[in-house]
Amino acid sequence: MLIFVTGGARSGKSSYAERLAAQSGQAVTYLATAVAFDNEMKDRIRRHQSERPADWLTVEEPVDVAQAARQVQAPVLLLDCLSVWVNNLMFHDFSDGQILDAAAELVSVAGNRAGTTICVTNEVGFGIVPDNALSRRYRDVLGWVNQRVAGASDEAYLLVSGLPLKLK
Amino acid sequence: MLIFVTGGARSGKSSYAERLAAQSGQAVTYLATAVAFDNEMKDRIRRHQSERPADWLTVEEPVDVAQAARQVQAPVLLLDCLSVWVNNLMFHDFSDGQILDAAAELVSVAGNRAGTTICVTNEVGFGIVPDNALSRRYRDVLGWVNQRVAGASDEAYLLVSGLPLKLK
Amino acid sequence: MLIFVTGGARSGKSSYAERLAAQSGQAVTYLATAVAFDNEMKDRIRRHQSERPADWLTVEEPVDVAQAARQVQAPVLLLDCLSVWVNNLMFHDFSDGQILDAAAELVSVAGNRAGTTICVTNEVGFGIVPDNALSRRYRDVLGWVNQRVAGASDEAYLLVSGLPLKLK
Numbered sequence: 183m184l185i186f187v188t189g190g191a192r193s194g195k196s197s198y199a200e201r202l203a204a205q206s207g208q209a210v211t212y213l214a215t216a217v218a219f220d221n222e223m224k225d226r227i228r229r230h231q232s233e234r235p236a237d238w239l240t241v242e243e244p245v246d247v248a249q250a251a252r253q254v255q256a257p258v259l260l261l262d263c264l265s266v267w268v269n270n271l272m273f274h275d276f277s278d279g280q281i282l283d284a285a286a287e288l289v290s291v292a293g294n295r296a297g298t299t300i301c302v303t304n305e306v307g308f309g310i311v312p313d314n315a316l317s318r319r320y321r322d323v324l325g326w327v328n329q330r331v332a333g334a335s336d337e338a339y340l341l342v343s344g345l346p347l348k349l350k
Numbered sequence: 351m352l353i354f355v356t357g358g359a360r361s362g363k364s365s366y367a368e369r370l371a372a373q374s375g376q377a378v379t380y381l382a383t384a385v386a387f388d389n390e391m392k393d394r395i396r397r398h399q400s401e402r403p404a405d406w407l408t409v410e411e412p413v414d415v416a417q418a419a420r421q422v423q424a425p426v427l428l429l430d431c432l433s434v435w436v437n438n439l440m441f442h443d444f445s446d447g448q449i450l451d452a453a454a455e456l457v458s459v460a461g462n463r464a465g466t467t468i469c470v471t472n473e474v475g476f477g478i479v480p481d482n483a484l485s486r487r488y489r490d491v492l493g494w495v496n497q498r499v500a501g502a503s504d505e506a507y508l509l510v511s512g513l514p515l516k517l518k
Numbered sequence: 519m520l521i522f523v524t525g526g527a528r529s530g531k532s533s534y535a536e537r538l539a540a541q542s543g544q545a546v547t548y549l550a551t552a553v554a555f556d557n558e559m560k561d562r563i564r565r566h567q568s569e570r571p572a573d574w575l576t577v578e579e580p581v582d583v584a585q586a587a588r589q590v591q592a593p594v595l596l597l598d599c600l601s602v603w604v605n606n607l608m609f610h611d612f613s614d615g616q617i618l619d620a621a622a623e624l625v626s627v628a629g630n631r632a633g634t635t636i637c638v639t640n641e642v643g644f645g646i647v648p649d650n651a652l653s654r655r656y657r658d659v660l661g662w663v664n665q666r667v668a669g670a671s672d673e674a675y676l677l678v679s680g681l682p683l684k685l686k
Contacts, residue, residue, distance in 0.1 A: 188679055190475030190644065192493020222483070305678065307526030308358065309477025309645025310653045315558070317478045325528020329680035340678050342473065342508050343356055344497035345517040349681040358643030360661020390651070476526065477645025485646045510641065510676050511524055512665035513685040 183298040184289070186332045186350075189341030190305050196262055198341050199302045200234060206298060208257040211239045213250055215267040230262075244270040248287040257297035264331060265304035268324045272316075278323055285327040289334045303328050305340070351466040352457070354500045354518075356473050357509030364430055366509050367470045368402060371428045374466060379407045379424040383415060383435040398430075412438040416455040425465035432499060433472035436492045440484075446491055453495040457502045471496050473508070519634040520625070522668045522686075524641050525677030532598055534677050535638045536570060542634060544593040546574045551603040553580045566598075580606040584623040593633035600667060601640035604660045608652075614659055621663040625670045639664050641676070 185202060189195035203210045212234060218224040231240070238260075243250035247267055251259060264285075271281045292299040305328075306321045332338050338350040353370060357363035371378045380402060386392040399408070406428075411418035415435055419427060432453075439449045460467040473496075475489045500506050506518035521538060525531035539546045548570060554560040567576070574596075579586035583603055587595060600621075607617045628635040641664075643657045668674050674686035 186679065190473060190477075190493070191479070192475050192490050192497070194493075194497050222486075303679075305476045305526060305644075306478050307476075307528050308473075308641045308643075309526075310642050310648045310657060311527070312478045318558075321478060322528050325526070325530075325679075329528070329530050332679035332681055338679065338681055340683070342517055343354065343471075343493075343500035343506065345500055345506055347508070347515065347517060347683065349678055349683060358641060358645075358661070359647070360643050360658050360665070362661075362665050390654075473644045474646050475644075476641075480646045489646060510685055511522065511639075511661075511668035511674065513668055513674055515676070515683065515685060 184292045184331070184335045185298065185300045186303070186335035186338040187300060187341065188303045188305055188328060188332070188339070190308070193341040194344035195302055195341040196230060197233070197344070198339065198346055199260055199262065199300050202300055203258050203260045204235060206258050208297070210235070210258040210260055211241060211254045211256040213247065213254065213259060213261045214240060214242045215244055215247060215261070215263060215270060217242070217244045217270070245274060248284065248291045251288065251291045251295070251299070254295070259295065259297065259299045261299065261301045263302040263304065264327055265306065265324055268327055269320065272320060272323070281323050282326060282330065285330045289331055293334070301331050303331070352460045352499075352503045353466065353468045354471070354503035354506040355468060355509065356471045356496060356500070356507070358473055358476070361509040362512035363470055363509040364398060365401070365512070366507065366514055367428055367430065367468050370468055371426050372403060374426050376425040376465070378403070378426040378428055379409060379422045381415065381418055381422065381427060381429045382408060382410045383412055383429070383431060383438060385410070385412045385438070413442060416452065416459045419456060419459045419463070419467070422463075427463065427465065427467045429467065429469045431470040431472065432495055433474065433492055436495055437488065440488060440491070446487075449491050450494060450498065453498045457499055461502070469499050471499070520628045520667070520671045521634065521636045522639070522671035522674040523636060523677065524639045524664060524668070524675070526641055526644070529677040530680035531638055531677040532566060533569070533680070534675065534682055535596055535598065535636050538636055539594050539596045540571060542594050544633070546571070546594040546596055547590045547592040548574045548576045549583065549586055549590065549595060549597045550576060550578045551580055551583060551597070551599060551606060553578070553606070581610060584620065584627045587624065587627045587631070587635070590631075594636070595631065595633065596636045597638065599638040599640065600663055601642065601660055604663055605656065608656060608659070614655075617659050618662060618666065621666045625667055629670070637667055639667070
């Protein structure tokens, strides 16, 4: 069971995904892809952490997310988020093809897990074309990754102002 | 009765909110949060005004919107828009906490009114992460305010290319 | 029959429109508004072309799209996309009013065609206000054009992560 949760910044997508995980009543492993590299980022991560149930296991993996997912024992795996993960892969010089292969591997791991996998991501393509090539590449690649994961999902939601729109 | 109307720039959100207000058949007070500080802004405001029914009362209040809302006598209050209001509060050095408190106060005033309150706002979080801290803070705070107001609303709509998607 | 397909960058909107066209089982003319002016653009156009059925007729028209549409004989006309077209018109110094007139003319041609017209476009207004006036004008004008075409359409879809949300 794969659930895809997308939305803009501050759309409530992480909270919604966490609510889905909590409502399952099962053990949850939280797989964080964000690594704090400055104070603004540390603040964002700390705020997110303080809002999650204390009994959730947190695993941090910025790059090899499929491998980390493979090792999760808990029935519910909450991966937050694909958008930071794709950013990390670009930072580590993965090509577009390698990133799409990594996304396909993640989808395959999710399909082979017995439990539920919830993937959180961002919509970043609804603005004006960015004026730098790196941002344009990022929104292209993230868009393709999102399509891949959403296409394989059993349920998909778009969050807008904290409210979910069912995509699938 | 609280109605939340959101959308991107030129998505038809103001027109849709105005149609909802007009269709009520009741007296409408239009609460404008925008203050013209340059010619581009003056043009935008003038264009919006000319499209509204002549018998609507217009009140302008850039900052203390809850207080202005409290004084409205008309059965229908149309507030346009939360996004400019949040921008005004940031310009006046309100902290994030003060802005969220102000949003909570506005929600409370809307809940205590006998009539209908329609709040228009913007989605600004569906693009690439902005490269300046002020814009990042703005989309964070506006996102939280939108979630607060949308969460308290009885009806919520996302406008896309002039067409409404019902969120709630 | 007019079908409107919108979405962000890499949202799968072109693929979805192409699927709609292919599923009709009828002859398709593809009307491309993009003109390659640099290598990045050439790559994007080539990638798009290689994904389309080989028996589709391709017509390229960056400016006088209504006239090009009038001459299409095939039952299905797939126009991709309004967003590049509006950009082209601005580049050729069309005023806002002239662009809106051109959009009205296109809608009229679509209404007079016997077959199906599918128009693809972009949502560009869901981010932070752009810091340059040209981008702000572009998202205003494109927003108005999208509203015009969507308003006249028989069906409308918003694509998110490759998944369609029915707007109409």
